[in-house]
Amino acid sequence: MKLRYLAIVPAMAAFALPAMAQSDNGPVRVGMITTLSGGGAGLGIDVRDGFLLAVKQAGNANLELVIEDDQRKPDIAVQLADRMIQSDNVDVLTGIIWSNLAMAVVPSAVAQGKFYLSPNAGPSALAGRGCNANYFNVAWQNDNLHEAAGAYSNDAGYQNTFIMAPNYPAGIDALTGFKRFYQGELSGELLTKLGQTDYASEIAQIRASGADSVFFFLPGGMGISFLKQYADSGIDLPVVGPAFSFDQGILQAVGAAALGVINTSQWNKDLENAANAAFVESFQAEYGRLPSLYASQGFDTANLLLSAMDVAPVSDMDAFQAALKAADFDSVRGDFAFASNNHPIQNIYVREVVQEGDIFTNRLIGVAMENRSNAYVEACNLP
Template identity: 40%
Template sequence: MRLKLAFSLGAGLFALTAASAQAQEALKIGVVSVLTGPAASLGQQVRDGFQLAVDKNGGKLGGVPVQITVIDDELKPDVAVGKVRSFIDSGKVDFVVGPVFSNILGAIAKPVLDSGAFLISPNAGPSTMAGKGCHQNFFVTSYQNDQVHEVLGKYAQDQGFKRAYIIAPNYQAGKDSLAGFKRYFKGEIVDEVYAPLTSMDFASDLAKIASTKPDVVFAFLPGGLGVNFVKQWSQAGLQGKIPFLSAFTVDESTLPAQQDAAVGLYGGMTWAPNMDNAQTKAFVSAYEAAYKIVPGSYAQQAYDAAMLIDSAVKAAGGTGDKDKLRAALKKADFTSLRGKFKFNTNGYPIQDFYLVKVAKRADGKFQTEIAQKVFTDYADPHAKDCALK
């Protein structure tokens, strides 16, 4: 009898310590982002936006302490796969959040998803993983890549522009971008230019624009390309003369360099730092206080990714039951900085898209501001090819 009691007591104690160990076991999250090279300023926003949400929650998500490993993918798929694999092999990974670029996502998706971890993309939203290649453990807190370009095409069409000059870098995303624009814009394409990815000087393209006098210019020139183009655009005296629509060309990551040259130029996005809701106001002021720059969509989407994980882990009571956790993720029951946010069957969001315009704030900093809504509850066209329900 006494022996039995001792046993059960011991077993009970054991169970108790095991349970408390369970509760104390940290949520293991890998943040994969580009932190070296010219695109590092985007990757830093992803890392910092995610960290800000975790810090705001006292180092916990869903009430569970978080252990974050930041992985620099160097924007090289082979490097990314190597680092992500060794991170996964280190054992029991709950979430991988990342990356910024679609080509990196293509490389790391399989090893991450095969391990049973959830993959949350805070930026990359390729069509390949939205349709047939969708996966039940893959969620995107940004948008499907095509959609941003379509915003500008739709706007150009709605404005009644007849002749458009469109330019993008000569690689796959550039071609997808111009195809996305043309999906909604039905007017004449004066010229469709594919510039080398290493272009520095767009003077010759600008001279052509000035001489062909299109009604509107659409550009997809991310990072340094956009900085060069926009500065030279203003120096060539085109600012304010020809409407300038763009995707990923004027945003908070490039505005510190473009400054006044970008004021009045348009982009397309799902959010802007002046979005009129309480959570955005709090987020922007906290981010600026912590990192001294105006947060862009990259930081915002990473922040939303953290809040999504927070809501799901809380609802599922931990990460033990994957099915419960997945169902909680799908509900997207968190307060997005965008306000409205829900997931489609393929794990991509259904949300509103806006035309955003660059403005100079009273404190001298630059940011994008919402100009008008272009799409309401817009779902990507690839979801119908996804087998998930």
């Protein structure tokens, strides 16, 4: 009896504490622009659901949220941002998945004195000279996971890697990021068409190249197509890639073709910390599916915002900036801090695709880079 009583007290304290700490800093209006229809909708839906879960758990009535679908089109994202800023009077914008959309929205939003918290896109242009005190990236700088893949390839002893990515800015950044740390030779370097679905030609070139491993960055459906075709081609070179082609949303569509593939990520569902365990469990309970890394990024973005709301009113821009930069929240990634250019300093892990029952998922097998910041800190003039 006494034991059970003792167990209840801390539980009650845990409930009571946030309520007491929640100083009333007035409402914060948040505009979320994300991709909820079209080919890339899975990513936006995961970011949104992760964000909503954190908001629901916090129960902070001061957070008012408007959500709109950008259809993955930059012009629509710009219209939505204008409307949210001018007629919805939002204080904070968030949600954009794609770097080209972020480039269309973020610079003008922060120039108008709004905050922007990126749950995904981290183009280098916003990390270096284009950085801004009101712009925070809660996910990663675009190059990070590719850099980690390069570092992993060194550790694995690959000497002659074949690399490929789609021919668009984030794809070129991916190859740059990989080459920044990879020390071996390149047996080939290919830029594929964005949205390409047939990789027979590329696979034939990989076969003929004499490579000892393959690095690729092909997000979404492109990655599904490539992996299925690669598995069917009979080539058995090891494959390395960033987590984007192996997230929870698409692994089921790839199936056994992805088993054993190594990928790099700042998060995984078996990362050991209390916040992550609670997140994975509550996400499954709420939505009936495993969270993806996009969901974890949405969840962290909301919690960062909520932590700042407890400390400062959004109307006091300097104080709110400082509160965001302190990153005083329990990230599902464990240790989390912002570098001076407002991008994360975090561990990047190595994961392997495995099968658990009927579900294909990832498990952690090591650390690729510890406390990785990004290559653009010097170029940014923030203190």
